[in-house]
Amino acid sequence: MAKTIRNGDKNGHRTKAPTGKGKNGNGNGNGNGKSGNPDLILEDAAPTDHHIVPSSRMHEDGYKEFIGRNNLTEVPNGKHISFHRLFFNLTPPEIIALLVDEFWDGQIHWVKSYLDSPEYYSEEKEKRKQLRKNNGKSARQK
Numbered sequence: 627m628a629k630t631i632r633n634g635d636k637n638g639h640r641t642k643a644p645t646g647k648g649k650n651g652n653g654n655g656n657g658n659g660k661s662g663n664p665d666l667i668l669e670d671a672a673p674t675d676h677h678i679v680p681s682s683r684m685h686e687d688g689y690k691e692f693i694g695r696n697n698l699t700e701v702p703n704g705k706h707i708s709f710h711r712l713f714f715n716l717t718p719p720e721i722i723a724l725l726v727d728e729f730w731d732g733q734i735h736w737v738k739s740y741l742d743s744p745e746y747y748s749e750e751k752e753k754r755k756q757l758r759k760n761n762g763k764s765a766r767q768k
Contacts, residue, residue: 672703680715689717 675698679689684697701709713721726734740747 673700674703674706675699676701676706676709679717682715683717 677684678697678699679692683689684693713724716724722737726732726737730736
């Protein structure tokens with residue numbers, strides 16, 4: 627789960643030291659640059675700071691109020707890279723619009739459903755994550 631950074635510097639450009647990395651630094655610990663589990667790439671051991679509202683967009687109307695306020699969160703490097711490949715420097719409302727318009731065929735009821743029960747969906751997400759991990763272990767043991 628992402629961890630919000632409360633007291634970062636103004637720009638928040640700090641990269642945490644990686645841990646458990648192999649020679650080629652892919653996060654799987656064996657140093658061969660390959661991973662048998664795609665989750666290892668996304669859950670890369672090196673946490674990085676992620677601007678919730680992109681720093682390049684902070685001075686636009688509607689976002690100035692977030693300057694210097696809880697605009698950083700810490701995420702695994704692999705997820706951070708994937709996020710920016712998909713959403714580049716969109717703001718949170720623009721990301722929601724992109725998902726609704728381009729992935730959900732305008733079905734805004736998914737956003738409403740989440741907003742009605744965010745705890746439920748967070749718990750369900752964690753259950754799915756655990757099932758995925760358990761299934762991966764079972765498949766490798768056979």
